[in-house]
Amino acid sequence: MSTTDIGPKGPVGQVGEAVVEYVDRRAGAKTGITWFLKRNIPSETSWFQTLGFAAMATFGLQAVTGMILAMYYKPDPTTAYSSIQHITNEVTWGWLVRGMHKWGASAMIILVFLHMARVFLFGSYKYPRELTWVTGAILLIMVMFMGLTGYLLVWDQRAYWATVVAMNITASAPIIGPYIADILRAGSNFNPDTLSRFYSIHMLVIPGGIATFIGLHLFLVSKLGITEPPWAKRAMRARRAEEAAARAAARERAPQGRREVTVAPATQPVKVEAGQ
Amino acid sequence: MKRAEQEAYERDYAQAKKEGKPFFPYAIYKDHIVAILVFAAIIGMAIWQRVGVGPPVYTATSTFEPRPEWYFFFLFQMLKIFKNQNALLPVIMATFIVPNLLMGLLIATPFIDQRAERRISKRPFALSVAVLVFVGIGWLTYQGETGAVPVSGGAITFTGITPGSAAAAGQTIFANSGCTSCHMIKGSGGQVGPNLTNVGTLGKTSTYAGTIPVKVPGVKGPVYSGENWFVLHTECPTCATPGSAMPAFANFTAKEYQQLATFLNGLGTTYK
Numbered sequence A: 001m002s003t004t005d006i007g008p009k010g011p012v013g014q015v016g017e018a019v020v021e022y023v024d025r026r027a028g029a030k031t032g033i034t035w036f037l038k039r040n041i042p043s044e045t046s047w048f049q050t051l052g053f054a055a056m057a058t059f060g061l062q063a064v065t066g067m068i069l070a071m072y073y074k075p076d077p078t079t080a081y082s083s084i085q086h087i088t089n090e091v092t093w094g095w096l097v098r099g100m101h102k103w104g105a106s107a108m109i110i111l112v113f114l115h116m117a118r119v120f121l122f123g124s125y126k127y128p129r130e131l132t133w134v135t136g137a138i139l140l141i142m143v144m145f146m147g148l149t150g151y152l153l154v155w156d157q158r159a160y161w162a163t164v165v166a167m168n169i170t171a172s173a174p175i176i177g178p179y180i181a182d183i184l185r186a187g188s189n190f191n192p193d194t195l196s197r198f199y200s201i202h203m204l205v206i207p208g209g210i211a212t213f214i215g216l217h218l219f220l221v222s223k224l225g226i227t228e229p230p231w232a233k234r235a236m237r238a239r240r241a242e243e244a245a246a247r248a249a250a251r252e253r254a255p256q257g258r259r260e261v262t263v264a265p266a267t268q269p270v271k272v273e274a275g276q
Numbered sequence B: 001m002k003r004a005e006q007e008a009y010e011r012d013y014a015q016a017k018k019e020g021k022p023f024f025p026y027a028i029y030k031d032h033i034v035a036i037l038v039f040a041a042i043i044g045m046a047i048w049q050r051v052g053v054g055p056p057v058y059t060a061t062s063t064f065e066p067r068p069e070w071y072f073f074f075l076f077q078m079l080k081i082f083k084n085q086n087a088l089l090p091v092i093m094a095t096f097i098v099p100n101l102l103m104g105l106l107i108a109t110p111f112i113d114q115r116a117e118r119r120i121s122k123r124p125f126a127l128s129v130a131v132l133v134f135v136g137i138g139w140l141t142y143q144g145e146t147g148a149v150p151v152s153g154g155a156i157t158f159t160g161i162t163p164g165s166a167a168a169a170g171q172t173i174f175a176n177s178g179c180t181s182c183h184m185i186k187g188s189g190g191q192v193g194p195n196l197t198n199v200g201t202l203g204k205t206s207t208y209a210g211t212i213p214v215k216v217p218g219v220k221g222p223v224y225s226g227e228n229w230f231v232l233h234t235e236c237p238t239c240a241t242p243g244s245a246m247p248a249f250a251n252f253t254a255k256e257y258q259q260l261a262t263f264l265n266g267l268g269t270t271y272k
């Protein structure tokens, strides 16, 4: 009898185990979670490889603070501004939640850019992780659009006119520009529906897209495995061994350990190229 | 990447995995430490730098500055670089061609760079591109952050404007309609649009053929120039300057359009 065996499970433990067993038999949940958590990754990973997770965690934080803000925010041109003031000045902890949502947005942009920089510098976008990069790039664009649509919701002068200009710039793009701008503005000009349309895009449309693409991104990351830093000890050891083997093979083909000497055809003056 | 290189990588990675450790708990604990630090930083900033609210939309105040969030500064700044060329193409460069090119290149990166080498020390070109992009975006962001000039109310005085004249009325409309938040005049104002100090000397014309929404007596085609151009541009910026990013001001009276146009048309020539 091992020391961890502390006798029969109590009724709660038994029910818990039965529930897990029940779900696993039908949904394979245990298998999936084991696959995700217990898969091996290279033993040497860098702290820079935590940035993607940090971005994802911040997205979760934005979702939670955003839900709380949505309980008080009113997406209507006549009441939006005063509801923001209400959140900031009157609602308990409202200023904190709004502040966290605002600073969280900046943090997420910074984290995504840093994460992208690390992926680029590690060469992690190379085979077989090309599609991971593509889903990531789409995530970056969607995150930027979150910033654009969220900014208008405060409905103050600065944000309003900056968004008017941004929409006019969108409309100036050739061919599809005017249509995209009309869709975003809910018409050919800023109007009362523009605000609620931005609100819906900001809290339903893009978050849905981001959640979907984070899912794809993460699936690819766990299926392909996280890259080993190119300077990891194991990678260097493997590279050295490979180079030594290549040298040995070259030596075998050239007796006395010398490089082969190329001799030009006899019709021309004989020229000997010395290996360096 | 060549087939052989791909297979070599797969072999090498399989080896790394075999010698590796399980994701849980060896990597996930690092992830959580960093995420907790990030959350702490966000909460700390929210407490330390309280969020505020600016003046509400649609007030006649002229002391706001239409600026996007800081992470769009580099795009706005790019617009400023191309804007002053005044031809149509350069504006499209900044608003459409350059951003979309960058976006396309970003998505296509793994298909452009097909080499097997992963060590950054052996990828000098990739390193220079990365440094260039980050320094470039950082520099433009910094420029956007510091480039703003404070907007001072209607205190600017012009030689040549007599009190009670049409131009004086035009100047008042200009100061009270939010124009100064985007446009600089004599060193004061925003930088979203071009500097208007000498806009009267540019000799702007347009052959806009459509009808303009608000009828101002005497303002009609086929060629709009001088004051007529300014009336057209204020009422419908995209009619006068295709692709214009300026919002339309369609709610002035015919007289106000005329007064504003008199003021603008004289800037740099009669009114200095």
Ligand code: HEM
Pocket (backbone or CB within 6 Å): A048, A049, A050, A051, A052, A053, A054, A055, A056, A059, A112, A115, A116, A119, A124, A125, A129, A132, A133, A134, A135, A136, A137, A138, A139, A140, A143, A214, A217, A221, A225, A226, A227, A228
């Ligand atoms: C919402 C934004 C994003 C989230 C939440 C996210 C999340 C993650 C996570 C959790 C990982 C696991 C490894 C790590 O943490 O470094 C990862 C890896 C990766 N990400 Fe992202 N990411 C985002 C944006 C991007 C962007 C903008 C790119 C590039 C254009 C990108 C490309 C990649 C690639 C190629 C990997 C695989 C790296 C490897 O295997 O070493 N991601 N991402």
